[in-house]
Amino acid sequence: MDLITETESENVADSSLWLHNSKSLAEILTEINQNVQRMLRMIEDSEPESTEKFLCLYQSLGETYNDLNQELLNGLLKLPCSLVTSMGALSSFKPDMSPDLESGTSYSSLKHQLVSTTSSEMSQSLKLNGEVEKNDSAFLLADMFCAELETARRELEARNIDIETEKRHVLDLESKLSDSSHKIENLESELDEVKECLGVSEAEVSKLMEMLSGCKTEKAKPQTDNADDLLDSLRTELRSREIQIEQMEEYLNQVLCLKESEIISESGTDKNVVEELRARVEVLEKQVELQRNVITEREEEKREAIRQLCFSLDHYMNRYLELVRSLSDNKKVCLVK
Structure with missing residues (x-):
């Protein structure tokens, strides 16, 4: 219990x-x-x-x-x-x-x-x-x-x-x-360098442009002056030749008149004198024709000189455009770099 x-x-x-x-x-x-x-x-x-x-x-x-x-x-x-x-x-x-x-x-x-x-x-x-x-x-x-x-x-x-x-x-x-x-x-530094190169290139381009324009002016001016001088000289020579021709024609006319008057007055003068005078007139006419041919040739030379001058101007203009294109291409290459 x-x-x-x-x-x-x-x-x-x-x-x-x-x-x-x-x-x-x-x-x-x-x-x-x-x-x-x-x-x-x-x-x-x-x-x-x-x-x-x-x-x-x-x-x-x-x-x-x-x-x-x-x-x-x-x-x-x-x-x-x-x-x-x-x-x-x-x-x-x-x-x-x-x-x-x-x-x-x-x-x-x-x-x-x-x-x-x-x-x-x-x-x-x-x-x-x-x-x-x-x-x-x-x-x-x-x-x-x-x-x-x-x-x-x-x-x-x-x-x-x-x-x-x-x-x-x-x-x-x-x-x-x-x-x-x-x-x-790095890119910024490269960009600064490229900008500097571009500035230098632009300065060089401006200098080259000035030099090109100077050369063009210097080359074009003498040629233009020479062409003008040549043209003036040709004109002067042509004028002098024309004056000479006129003088010779007047002289011939005077001589002919004198000879005719002498022949008429003398009426018995030998025909040989007349033929001689005629031969001399022919010679003088040939000389006049030669002078005219020379003047024509000088005019043709003048035209050829002007033509060559135009060709030279075109050539220098093309060279100038090519130089401008090359300089612009160089600028683009510098900018890309």
Whole structure:
């Protein structure tokens, strides 16, 4: 009887201890839930400086999870021990109570005690089953929290990998930007050099243009002057020849008139004189014709000189245009470089 009472008191003590442990388990689970929510918020914020906080929370959750496993293991170990102890008390009760079976009152009281003990053990078993179910749900909840924690840790690792990738990408972009800046500086320096070369080329082109215009003027002016002088000289010579011809014609006319008058006056002059005069007139006419041919040839030479002068002007103009084109091509080549 005393043994059964002690067993019941032990079961009640185990039940109260388990209820106390259940309260601590609820607090532990609440703490785990809060830490997981904090970690999820940190992952959503995706701030690189929150990595240390996340690792601290992760370590704290690991310790809390270990405490939870320890508490659950302690609860599961204590419950079967009390149950075994109560069952051991029931089994050890039979030999001790065998001398009292002779009286009906003792038997009925023993039976009543056994029934009450059995009912209390059944109720205690039901309570223990409920607590075991609670423990199972607590284990499931802990596993769920652990899975969420692992998922959060993987997401954080993925975020860290993405951040490192972005950092490397930023570094690559910075290096490319630096290379582009160097290239731009080199191109600007080359552009300055090209501008200087272009300025020098333009100065040289202007000098060459001045020299070309000077040469053209110098070459065209003497030729023009020579042509004008030649034309004037030809005109003067032509005029002098015409004057000479006119003078010779007048002289011939005078001579003819004199000769005719002499012939008429003398009337007996020899015909040889007349023929001589006629021959002289023919000679003079031939000389006049030669002078006219010379004048014609000089005019043709004058035309040829003017024609050659035009050809020379066209030639120098073409050379000038070719030089301008070559200089413009050199400008384009300098600009392209």
